[in-house]
Amino acid sequence: MSAMSPRADVAVSLIQVAKSYGDVEVLQPFDLQVAEGEFVVLLGPSGCGKSTILKMIAGLEEVSHGEIHVAGELVNYVRPRDRDVAMVFQNYALYPHMSVRDNIAFPLTMSRRPRLKRGVIEARTVTAADIVDLTPYLDRKPAQLSGGQRQRVALARAIIRQPAVFLMDEPLSNLDALLRADMRTSLLEVHARIKKATLYVTHDQIEAMTMADRVVVLNAGRIQQIGRPRDLYTAPANTFVAQFIGSPRMPLHDLEVRDDGILHFADVTLTGDADVPLAPGASVTVGLRPSALRTTSSASACFVGEAKRRDYLGSDSYLEVDLGEGLSVVVRAEADAEVRPGDTVRVDADPGAIHVFDEAGARICGASVCRRER
Amino acid sequence: MTHIDPGLTGAQMTLSSEEHRRLAKRYRRRTTLTAYAFLGPNLVAFVVFLLIPVVWLLVSTFRTGGVLGPAEFVGLDNWRDTFSDPLARTSIRNTVLYSAMAIPAVFIIAMILALALHAIPRGGAPIRVALYLPTLQPAVVAAFIFTFVLHPDFGVINYAVRWLGGDPINFLGDTTLALPTIAGIEVWRGTGFWTMMFLAGLTALPGELYHAAELDGAGAIRRFIRLTLPLLRPTFYFAVIFATIVNLQLFDSVFALTDGGPVNSTVSVSLYIYRSLFLFGDIGFGATLSFLLVITVLLLTGLQTYLLRDRK
Numbered sequence: 204m205s206a207m208s209p210r211a212d213v214a215v216s217l218i219q220v221a222k223s224y225g226d227v228e229v230l231q232p233f234d235l236q237v238a239e240g241e242f243v244v245l246l247g248p249s250g251c252g253k254s255t256i257l258k259m260i261a262g263l264e265e266v267s268h269g270e271i272h273v274a275g276e277l278v279n280y281v282r283p284r285d286r287d288v289a290m291v292f293q294n295y296a297l298y299p300h301m302s303v304r305d306n307i308a309f310p311l312t313m314s315r316r317p318r319l320k321r322g323v324i325e326a327r328t329v330t331a332a333d334i335v336d337l338t339p340y341l342d343r344k345p346a347q348l349s350g351g352q353r354q355r356v357a358l359a360r361a362i363i364r365q366p367a368v369f370l371m372d373e374p375l376s377n378l379d380a381l382l383r384a385d386m387r388t389s390l391l392e393v394h395a396r397i398k399k400a401t402l403y404v405t406h407d408q409i410e411a412m413t414m415a416d417r418v419v420v421l422n423a424g425r426i427q428q429i430g431r432p433r434d435l436y437t438a439p440a441n442t443f444v445a446q447f448i449g450s451p452r453m454p455l456h457d458l459e460v461r462d463d464g465i466l467h468f469a470d471v472t473l474t475g476d477a478d479v480p481l482a483p484g485a486s487v488t489v490g491l492r493p494s495a496l497r498t499t500s501s502a503s504a505c506f507v508g509e510a511k512r513r514d515y516l517g518s519d520s521y522l523e524v525d526l527g528e529g530l531s532v533v534v535r536a537e538a539d540a541e542v543r544p545g546d547t548v549r550v551d552a553d554p555g556a557i558h559v560f561d562e563a564g565a566r567i568c569g570a571s572v573c574r575r576e577r
Numbered sequence: 578m579t580h581i582d583p584g585l586t587g588a589q590m591t592l593s594s595e596e597h598r599r600l601a602k603r604y605r606r607r608t609t610l611t612a613y614a615f616l617g618p619n620l621v622a623f624v625v626f627l628l629i630p631v632v633w634l635l636v637s638t639f640r641t642g643g644v645l646g647p648a649e650f651v652g653l654d655n656w657r658d659t660f661s662d663p664l665a666r667t668s669i670r671n672t673v674l675y676s677a678m679a680i681p682a683v684f685i686i687a688m689i690l691a692l693a694l695h696a697i698p699r700g701g702a703p704i705r706v707a708l709y710l711p712t713l714q715p716a717v718v719a720a721f722i723f724t725f726v727l728h729p730d731f732g733v734i735n736y737a738v739r740w741l742g743g744d745p746i747n748f749l750g751d752t753t754l755a756l757p758t759i760a761g762i763e764v765w766r767g768t769g770f771w772t773m774m775f776l777a778g779l780t781a782l783p784g785e786l787y788h789a790a791e792l793d794g795a796g797a798i799r800r801f802i803r804l805t806l807p808l809l810r811p812t813f814y815f816a817v818i819f820a821t822i823v824n825l826q827l828f829d830s831v832f833a834l835t836d837g838g839p840v841n842s843t844v845s846v847s848l849y850i851y852r853s854l855f856l857f858g859d860i861g862f863g864a865t866l867s868f869l870l871v872i873t874v875l876l877l878t879g880l881q882t883y884l885l886r887d888r889k
Contacts, residue, residue: 263788284794296789300807313794360793 214400
């Protein structure tokens with residue numbers, strides 16, 4: 204075995220994988236390992252290269268550089284059908300002229316080695332349909348099903364192959380919001396039942412945060428951060444992750460560290476929680492997580508400012524608060540808080556609310572409010 | 578129960594339901610009239626150039642003469658003549674035989690070319706142009722070209738045959754070879770058209786389906802049989818019916834290349850109609866044969882509409 208060979212309990216392993224079309228690099232070299240039974244979400248905006256990663260693992264796109272191992276085997280030069288992966292597509296990719304039963308059974312009827320008996324195929328089709336609650340619809344055509352049901356057919360067609368790895372390419376993005384929430388739950392139930400490594404592509408941070416064991420955040424062909432949902436939220440690796448994860452979006456402000464190594468934000472001083480002090484004169488970016496800021500009546504509030512705008516969300520409201528000097532924060536408030544534009548608002552920051560990034564956007568440390576200057 | 582918007586009180590309908598009915602009716606009538614106004618010109622053309630001639634044709638099948646002398650009612654004589662005329666039967670047989678050779682051949686060749694063109698990632702444009710060029714030739718020009726290709730003395734094929742030591746083949750002068758040769762030329766002319774038609778059908782198929790099938794373990798041949806053929810069914814229905822309609826009217830290449838010979842082995846229905854009407858002046862007979870052709874084409878069109886109806 205070569206030094207690059209991955210461990211045995213790793214279902215998928217991508218080693219220095221990169222993709223380019225001619226001179227255009229769409230994916231920078233990266234490493235990623237998915238453990239047996241792990242649910243990994245690839246998250247990023249459109250065109251960031253997340254679907255390309257899935258297609259390379261499936262064998263539908265050639266790998267420009269690097270190695271892909273599935274279940275311990277190098278698959279770069281293995282045909283898609285021999286890779287032991289199953290894929291669920293955004294538009295379901297159901298065969299419109301076949302019944303649900305034939306759609307689900309298709310991978311098995313295509314199987315040559317071993318060639319399966321009709322009875323075996325039928326039994327496995329029924330089992331797969333049962334897992335996704337489709338038994339009553341086996342004789343219908345895809346056109347007679349709802350979006351959610353079609354997606355479940357696609358899922359059953361993947362399940363029936365009993366692959367080493369499931370690849371899901373934005374499987375829920377064609378469904379309406381309510382159905383999407385239901386399907387998230389069903390997908391997780393199915394995953395818990397069959398416990399196979401799953402790579403799941405989405406641009407929806409809620410899907411990523413609720414479903415993933417680990418999330419891979421991508422932007423412009425580069426991996427920004429790999430981590431558990433909580434890590435991405437509490438310690439975003441850079442400004443992109445900080446703004447992409449969390450709603451509402453984290454406002455960012457470019458500031459300069461004073462010569463005495465102190466960082467001023469409006470009329471307060473911030474101290475970094477890192478061991479290394481902030482370099483005097485350095486340009487930094489400060490972001491404040493809206494959901495970790497809240498209104499207070501306490502006189503010892505971190506910030507005081509003027510309410511500019513209020514977004515009512517039902518469960519709570521978010522206020523944009525002007526702190527002066529061109530700085531503003533977004534703050535969570537009670538849903539029925541009586542705040543009007545122009546009112547004075549006092550704001551407290553929970554630990555982990557404030558993040559400091561360097562000039563390139565990489566996170567330096569968290570920060571806390573040291574004292575008010577006035 | 579009616580839901581009342583609490584934010585608005587005291588709002589009332591301004592018109593009575595009687596007035597609403599009247600206005601709705603007027604509104605619908607105006608919309609319908611607009612539609613008929615746009616359909617009108619087409620309808621006039623349909624009646625003047627299709628419906629009236631076909632009816633006149635049907636009337637002509639019961640009459641004789643009418644060009645130089647006065648028309649005379651002859652009952653079913655023309656119909657009896659048509660069905661008992663051996664040359665009419667030959668022309669029908671030739672046309673059917675020709676269609677049975679040309680249509681499957683052109684479809685198979687065009688399908689293979691379309692699949693190949695669909696598979697190549699780039700450089701398809703010049704090939705598509707080259708393939709389509711024969712379709713753009715008028716039949717008479719194609720016939721002229723093929724005279725130089727097929728001629729027993731100076732045609733390139735026979736030049737090659739002689740060079741290889743064989744006897745020259747008289748493609749258009751041999752009763753068994755003439756019809757297949759004409760079919761071959763029509764296949765050459767039609768290949769570009771049907772290749773583009775099938776290529777368009779292939780391009781419109783969703784790529785994700787093929788990715789799924791590839792992952793599901795279906796090889797190229799099984800993807801073609803299990804996916805492409807069933808998914809292209811609408812295209813095929815259209816292709817078969819349309820090709821049949823066009824080929825049943827085979828006229829120009831026969832007229833230009835063999836004029837029905839040798840020994841009537843290439844006489845098509847259209848050519849025979851032309852002869853009856855314009856050479857023999859037998860209006861009643863020609864009209865009857867024409868009417869049969871029109872009815873066949875209409876039936877095929879009806880069949881096509883039936884097969885292509887929207888099924889869910």
